[in-house]
Amino acid sequence: MIVGIGKGPLSYFVWKYMSEYVCNPLYPYPLFYDAKGDLLTSKLAYIGYLRKLQVKRNEVRIAVYPDYVLPHKARVNLSPLKSIEFVVPIHSLENDMVIVEELKSLGFKVYYGYASDSRYRSYTLNDFLKAVKGRKWYLGVSTRHELEEALRYDFDGVDITGYVLGKNEDRKNALKLRRMLTDFLKQVSKPRRQSSILEFFPLNWGV
Numbered sequence: 001m002i003v004g005i006g007k008g009p010l011s012y013f014v015w016k017y018m019s020e021y022v023c024n025p026l027y028p029y030p031l032f033y034d035a036k037g038d039l040l041t042s043k044l045a046y047i048g049y050l051r052k053l054q055v056k057r058n059e060v061r062i063a064v065y066p067d068y069v070l071p072h073k074a075r076v077n078l079s080p081l082k083s084i085e086f087v088v089p090i091h092s093l094e095n096d097m098v099i100v101e102e103l104k105s106l107g108f109k110v111y112y113g114y115a116s117d118s119r120y121r122s123y124t125l126n127d128f129l130k131a132v133k134g135r136k137w138y139l140g141v142s143t144r145h146e147l148e149e150a151l152r153y154d155f156d157g158v159d160i161t162g163y164v165l166g167k168n169e170d171r172k173n174a175l176k177l178r179r180m181l182t183d184f185l186k187q188v189s190k191p192r193r194q195s196s197i198l199e200f201f202p203l204n205w206g207v
Contacts, residue, residue, distance in 0.1 A: 001025060001150070001188050004032030004062055004159035010171070017178055021185060023061075030056055032159060033063040033084075050076040053084060060084050062157070064113070064139070067091065071102045078106065085109040087137045087157070092122050097131070104134075111137035111157055116146050129153060151188065 004027045005011045011028035014021065022028065033056065038049050046066035053063055057080060065086040071078055086103060090096045090112055103110045112132045115121045116139055123131075135157070138150040142163040150158045162171050165180045 001155065002027055002062070002157035003188060004034070004157060005029060006032065006034050006159060006161075008162070010160075010162045010165075013174070013177060014181070017174065018181060021181075025185070025188065027062055030059045031061045033060045034159065036064075039066055044075075047075050050074065050078070050081070054080050057081055057083055062087065062111075064089065064159075065099070065103070065110075068096070068099075070099060071106060078108075082107060085111065087111040087113045087139065087159075089113040089115060089120070089139060090128065090132075091115070091120055093127060093131050100134070111135045113137045113139045114155070116140040116142065125149065125153070147187075151190075 003025050005014060007029040014026050014028040018026070023031065033053065035049060035052070038052070039045050046069050049066055053060060054076075062085045063081075065088045067089055068091075086108055088096065088100045088103065088110055090100075097112075100110050100112055112128075112134055114125065114128050114136060121128075128136075136153075136155045138146065138155045138158040140161065141147050141150060141158045142161040144164065147158070147160075147164055162168070165171060165177070165184060170176045170180065
């Protein structure tokens with residue numbers, strides 16, 4: 001399982017203290033790129049977002065694709081971004097799957113993105129699993145339950161927030177954070193046959 005980490009203290013920590021895990025399986029920013037703030041400013045904000053990706057295309061491996069933007073209607077040439085794998089957020093199974101299929105037809109490698117927050121999707125996890133025929137990405141994992149779901153249903157990738165690792169005060173301690181990340185990596189690399197959340201997380205998690 002690939003683990004993306006957005007821009008912030010956690011990605012900086014991985015580069016500085018755990019670089020041996022970069023790309024195996026951690027993809028800290030800018031290897032994983034998701035600038036939600038840039039995309040929320042206006043309906044055409046995706047243009048600036050995609051242009052930033054063009055500038056950073058030699059640094060970025062995986063990026064979240066802008067919401068609702070059909071490739072043939074994008075006002076940006078996507079061809080220079082062929083080296084980037086896109087995670088397409090699926091808000092609606094009826095409307096957004098076509099974005100994935102169109103990107104695939106253009107030669108892009110793509111993940112179907114499942115939103116952890118139910119406010120941003122009109123379907124259930126079971127609906128998603130039945131509909132998707134390809135690589136799956138669990139967007140915005142921030143709880144143990146969400147991570148358990150991603151592991152149980154063999155998602156190919158996730159992106160995480162620091163919350164999934166423990167309390168904020170613990171994450172400020174470099175030794176504790178390294179230990180929590182090491183435990184986390186052990187969990188995501190385990191065989192997918194556990195069924196209880198207690199099997200995924202040691203009793204001393206975050207201590």
